[in-house]
Amino acid sequence: MAKSNFDLPDIDTCIERLKLVSKQTSASAVMRWLGLPESTYSNWKRRGSINYDRVIEGLLRQNVSLDWLFAPNVDLLYPGVSLTVTENEGVAYSTPSVADTLKALEFVEPIMERFQVPMTEQNRQFMAETFFKRRGDAMLLETALQQVALALATAQTDSK
Template sequence: MSNDVKNNRIVSNDITAQNRPQTTFKSNLDLPDVDTCMARLALVSQQKSASAIMRWLGLPPSTHSNWKRRNSVNYDRVVEGLLRHNVSLDWFFAPSTDLFYPNVSSVVSETGTEYQSNEAVTLTLKALEHVEPIMQHYKVEMTEQNRQIMAETFLKRRGDGMLLDTALRQVAIALATAQGNAEG
């Protein structure tokens, strides 16, 4: 069996290996079933039929009937299609989970004489740009603590929304801060 390297991946030239059905990955995670997967794909793709959704993913239209027959979704193909369309995997696989995002952007690296911009700083400035006019409109005091709460809330959003639990926690933090300021 010979292999070729394409896009930094080793691609097998073994035709039998390419045509062999993929083994089902057994996981303890609660991944979406076929119907849930299709419902989420219909939402994000804005397609009505299963065959149109499959084409949107870049898959043959018959893929859906294969999934239904096997009662199993080929998630790696779904991931490839979602990423190709810049759709958040968080939204698809964990829509009601407030996930942890490690802060790996705090490391500054050099490229020649230029420094790469720190993504965390850029995101914080964008958040402040958005929240400060809201704070001014509602006459919220421009303290560092208030700015921080508002910026954190902005950064915890998912698309145009926020998980209810996350929103309630942020409101509780804001209320506790306001009560502390009113009492102190």
């Protein structure tokens, strides 16, 4: 296996983070939650290393994003494209579907109305972009502040 240039969490940090997301109180319970034998933790502890492949597989089985474990407090790039992998065609990239865009607009337009934001194409696009930058029901503070700064800069430019 190739060495990573990134600092991965050590075993104690990894288990503590996994306890938070799994709502488990012991390492053996975390292992069960990941779908691993309870003895896995003691094996990792004895070796002084973690098989991150197994952690990733378990998190994905639980439908949990990997970001918070491997890159907490990092504003990662989420390209404005969807990635589709198929057995026959390989990898294909596409922009958000019309259905996804309509869903985003259904969510953001009432907010725009409530705050009396003009329903211009630029404003709708900006709000939809913000909607797509979220992670689940959250957004990193840095990303949110960047979006607010962009909105303020745009508003001040438009008002001149």
